[in-house]
Amino acid sequence: MKLTRFEKARIIGARTLQLAMGAPPLIKVSKDMKDPMQIALKEFELGVIPITVRRRLPPKKEVGELL
Amino acid sequence: MAKKKMLSEKEKIMILEKEIKDRIPLSLYEELKDEVLKVDLTEDELKEVIKEVKKRYEFAIVEPGEAVGIVAAQSIGEPSTQMTMRTFHYAGVAELNVTLGLPRIIEIVDARKEPSTPMMTIYLEPEYAKDREKAKEIAKKLEMLTIGDIVERTEIDMIDSKVIFYLDKREMERREISVEDVVKKIKIKAEKEYDEDKIIVKAKEPSLRELRRVREKVLSTYIRGVKNIKRVVVRREGDEYVIYTEGSNLKDVLKMEGVDYTRTKTNDIHEIEKVFGIEAARNAIINEIIDTLEEQGLTVDIRHIMLVADMMTVDGEVKAIGRHGVSGEKASVLARAAFEITIDNLLKASVKGEVDELNGIIENVIVGKPIKLGTGMVELLMKKEYEQMRGA
Numbered sequence: 402m403k404l405t406r407f408e409k410a411r412i413i414g415a416r417t418l419q420l421a422m423g424a425p426p427l428i429k430v431s432k433d434m435k436d437p438m439q440i441a442l443k444e445f446e447l448g449v450i451p452i453t454v455r456r457r458l459p460p461k462k463e464v465g466e467l468l
Numbered sequence: 469m470a471k472k473k474m475l476s477e478k479e480k481i482m483i484l485e486k487e488i489k490d491r492i493p494l495s496l497y498e499e500l501k502d503e504v505l506k507v508d509l510t511e512d513e514l515k516e517v518i519k520e521v522k523k524r525y526e527f528a529i530v531e532p533g534e535a536v537g538i539v540a541a542q543s544i545g546e547p548s549t550q551m552t553m554r555t556f557h558y559a560g561v562a563e564l565n566v567t568l569g570l571p572r573i574i575e576i577v578d579a580r581k582e583p584s585t586p587m588m589t590i591y592l593e594p595e596y597a598k599d600r601e602k603a604k605e606i607a608k609k610l611e612m613l614t615i616g617d618i619v620e621r622t623e624i625d626m627i628d629s630k631v632i633f634y635l636d637k638r639e640m641e642r643r644e645i646s647v648e649d650v651v652k653k654i655k656i657k658a659e660k661e662y663d664e665d666k667i668i669v670k671a672k673e674p675s676l677r678e679l680r681r682v683r684e685k686v687l688s689t690y691i692r693g694v695k696n697i698k699r700v701v702v703r704r705e706g707d708e709y710v711i712y713t714e715g716s717n718l719k720d721v722l723k724m725e726g727v728d729y730t731r732t733k734t735n736d737i738h739e740i741e742k743v744f745g746i747e748a749a750r751n752a753i754i755n756e757i758i759d760t761l762e763e764q765g766l767t768v769d770i771r772h773i774m775l776v777a778d779m780m781t782v783d784g785e786v787k788a789i790g791r792h793g794v795s796g797e798k799a800s801v802l803a804r805a806a807f808e809i810t811i812d813n814l815l816k817a818s819v820k821g822e823v824d825e826l827n828g829i830i831e832n833v834i835v836g837k838p839i840k841l842g843t844g845m846v847e848l849l850m851k852k853e854y855e856q857m858r859g860a
Contacts, residue, residue: 405531405532405533406531407531407533407842407843407845407846408846410843411843411846411848412846412848414843415848451850451851451853451854452848452849452850452851453848453849453850453851453852454846454847454848454849455847455848455849456532457847
């Protein structure tokens with residue numbers, strides 16, 4: 402699934418927060434990779450972040466009900 | 469070496485249908501097909517073209533969550549400020565005065581009942597369009613003419629209780645009307661006398677009020693023409709004659725013989741709505757705004773204007789942007805109160821006991837919740853596989 406830029410931002414943001422609060426990284430991290438966002442971006446690139454999005458369809462409306 | 473071979477028409481269409489037909493809008497597909505058939509291409513080249521078209525099309529799609537309304541407002545608002553600085557007056561087109569620039573834009577989005585300068589562009593059917601005389605003939609039939617237009621002055625005779633109309637001979641000659649024609653049009657049941665340069669109408673009662681009434685009635689009598697069409701100008705445009713009119717009456721003009729009803733237009737959006745319906749009104753709004761902007765040398769992406777036109781017409785009738793239209797009819801109390809006349813809206817809503825569901829953007833900004841737009845619209849979930857893995 403192709404994510405919108407908003408979805409991408411939210412996923413990386415959420416993962417960064419987890420890492421910043423001490424969650425173990427899902428990839429091998431070298432010594433000089435300390436920034437949680439850098440790690441989160443790398444994880445996103447590799448597709449290992451276990452977060453996805455829910456997309457809702459607009460609610461079905463009765464005929465005649467417009468606004 | 470087979471790949472280097474130029475494709476035949478059949479092969480091209482086959483590749484197009486397989487690769488792209490269902491991925492892009494039909495109109496775009498047709499355009500692409502027409503262009504591709506015009507040139508020689510190898511299979512690789514065609515695939516490259518298709519790839520580029522797909523890329524550009526996908527790039528043009530707006531992502532869900534994008535604040536299209538704000539972007540449209542800014543994209544129209546910015547050039548509009550340029551307009552205020554440059555002009556705020558009338559410009560003559562074909563000897564007719566037409567409201568242009570910012571005043572015209574305001575007029576359109578306010579959905580005024582009548583434009584300040586209603587105007588029609590009347591195209592003619594081929595046999596009339598090429599012939600100057602025939603075009604003029606139609607123009608003459610169009611122009612509204614009342615007795616008032618050919619009367620120089622009037623006199624009220626209290627003694628004999630009659631009204632005397634002195635005719636403007638030169639004007640009558642110019643418009644090719646005889647005194648008899650005029651007298652025939654006066655439908656009042658009263659004694660009428662006439663000679664070369666005046667018409668006398670006797671009133672039934674000898675009162676000043678009655679005499680005045682007779683005078684007004686006679687002066688506003690139609691001699692010929694279409695109601696509301698005040699002035700007519702015939703202009704040559706390319707290889708045909710086109711009629712421009714001041715004043716608008718779409719319904720009656722379309723019925724006239726020789727008028728090409730497929731191309732004739734008016735700048736009165738409400739009239740278009742009445743005659744052709746809401747979809748036509750939407751198109752008219754889009755075209756009018758684009759034309760006014762373009763006339764000023766400004767280009768705004770059509771999609772912004774389409775959004776405005778859509779907002780104005782979703783309900784099946786043309787509504788204004790602003791207090792009396794779109795913004796005034798929002799479902800949310802807080803959104804309405806935030807726009808204009810705050811206290812009034814809150815008061816009326818509380819009297820009615822309205823409930824705000826906090827579904828929109830403005831309401832949530834007011835109460836301080838995250839808004840459903842952009843990143844705020846995204847709902848995060850744990851991936852299913854990961855959860856199952858942990859559960860196992």
